[in-house]
Amino acid sequence: MLASKSGVVLAVSYTLCSLVLVRSTGAEEPITLTSGDIRFEERLIWGEGHYVWGVAATDIDHDGDLDFSAAGVFSDTFVWFENDGHNNLRQLTICEREPGYLERHCFGDLNGDGLRDAVIVKNRTGEILWYANNGTPGDGKLWKRHTLTASFMRAYDVDLADIDADGDLDVAGSAYTGNCFSWFENPGAERVTLEWPQHRFDEGSLVENTRTIVVTDFNRDGRPDLLATATYSGRTLWYENTGDSAQRFVAHEIDSQMHMPTHGRPVDMEGDGDFDVVMAFGIRGPLDDEFSHQAAWYENVGSPGLGTEWKRHHVGKVDYGTEATAGDLDGDGDLDVIASGCSGGTDRSQGVICWFENNGDPRGEWTRHLLQNYPQAGPVMVVDFDRDGRLDIAATSEAGTAYWWRNLGPETPRSTTVSDSSP
Numbered sequence: 509m510l511a512s513k514s515g516v517v518l519a520v521s522y523t524l525c526s527l528v529l530v531r532s533t534g535a536e537e538p539i540t541l542t543s544g545d546i547r548f549e550e551r552l553i554w555g556e557g558h559y560v561w562g563v564a565a566t567d568i569d570h571d572g573d574l575d576f577s578a579a580g581v582f583s584d585t586f587v588w589f590e591n592d593g594h595n596n597l598r599q600l601t602i603c604e605r606e607p608g609y610l611e612r613h614c615f616g617d618l619n620g621d622g623l624r625d626a627v628i629v630k631n632r633t634g635e636i637l638w639y640a641n642n643g644t645p646g647d648g649k650l651w652k653r654h655t656l657t658a659s660f661m662r663a664y665d666v667d668l669a670d671i672d673a674d675g676d677l678d679v680a681g682s683a684y685t686g687n688c689f690s691w692f693e694n695p696g697a698e699r700v701t702l703e704w705p706q707h708r709f710d711e712g713s714l715v716e717n718t719r720t721i722v723v724t725d726f727n728r729d730g731r732p733d734l735l736a737t738a739t740y741s742g743r744t745l746w747y748e749n750t751g752d753s754a755q756r757f758v759a760h761e762i763d764s765q766m767h768m769p770t771h772g773r774p775v776d777m778e779g780d781g782d783f784d785v786v787m788a789f790g791i792r793g794p795l796d797d798e799f800s801h802q803a804a805w806y807e808n809v810g811s812p813g814l815g816t817e818w819k820r821h822h823v824g825k826v827d828y829g830t831e832a833t834a835g836d837l838d839g840d841g842d843l844d845v846i847a848s849g850c851s852g853g854t855d856r857s858q859g860v861i862c863w864f865e866n867n868g869d870p871r872g873e874w875t876r877h878l879l880q881n882y883p884q885a886g887p888v889m890v891v892d893f894d895r896d897g898r899l900d901i902a903a904t905s906e907a908g909t910a911y912w913w914r915n916l917g918p919e920t921p922r923s924t925t926v927s928d929s930s931p
Contacts, residue, residue: 544863
């Protein structure tokens with residue numbers, strides 16, 4: 509059972525593009541912009557987050573469309589936006605007045621009642637909370653708070669899977685400056701509201717600044733493995749789920765040459781049936797570092813592609829690369845890469861959301877397109893919110909906003925062109 513989060517080195521040049529902005533005449537109407545050959549409708553979803561470092565998309569209310577969620581680090585608030593199926597989002601609250609740095613989160617059925625519950629980290633206080641979903645949106649009683657653990661120093665990222673194959677969802681987590689990866693065993697329906705047993709499977713200086721934790725089955729043996737990064741140690745890893753309770757996870761290194769790997773995703777970039785990895789590098793460090801500040805993807809080249817051997821392919825430059833993901837944005841049948849950059853330098857006004865067009869061969873050159881200069885851009889995801897068959901982009905930032913860029917397709921409206929001056 510998997511319940512993963514919803515939803516990439518060789519020198520290769522990239523091409524500059526132009527950014528086209530169209531402002532609607534009505535003050536309440538969204539902005540339309542063109543990036544590459546795609547028109548996007550830019551919608552501000554949330555502007556009161558005061559540092560937003562968590563975003564997800566899932567069908568929370570089980571009505572057949574994807575809802576949106578975000579967490580405000582300094583506003584102590586965790587909210588979700590109910591999708592009415594007609595491109596309108598209604599803000600509702602999961603929790604408020606919850607200090608401790610609410611950040612990355614995901615959804616899944618933890619108590620076996622068929623409803624999607626919310627799991628979220630509290631970074632500063634080292635907690636993982638879960639909120640039980642009672643299935644009644646808007647009545648003020650939808651969510652009930654439970655503490656999964658209160659002893660996971662600087663809890664940072666979480667994902668869900670049935671790790672021990674006992675029929676319920678467990679939680680995998682990373683611990684930021686706590687420098688460890690752990691999984692938390694679901695104690696079963698009768699004890700699910702109590703603290704969950706913690707199993708540490710890697711910790712110490714070799715995994716300094718643990719960030720990404722994403723579930724996938726890399727070796728295709730039916731057991732959920734984990735993609736992970738140790739940012740300050742410069743390591744991108746995957747952990748094999750052995751099925752052995754004595755040594756549940758075994759580490760396999762994807763790369764240790766690149767600096768500051770931050771957030772990425774498993775994805776089948778070539779369509780050959782195995783999982784590759786797309787990754788962003790450079791949330792910290794000097795911009796002249798040739799082994800950072802970019803997006804790249806790792807080809808699963810072992811035979812038959814079971815994670816035994818990896819080859820890195822450069823995608824393009826992303827200053828202070830924070831997160832990378834992939835999806836077919838332009839509808840041409842291959843996967844493009846979408847990335848964010850969160851200025852880790854002294855100028856916190858910088859940041860970017862960009863996408864790299866796959867020109868048919870992911871091992872070759874990519875074309876870089878600026879979507880938006882977005883100060884302190886953080887988590888980014890690609891998902892079809894409006895169910896029109898085109899992938900949209902959503903992202904949040906340390907500046908405290910959450911945006912949805914709705915993909916309108918390749919039509920070209922009347923517009924004013926603004927040059928992209930980014931490198």
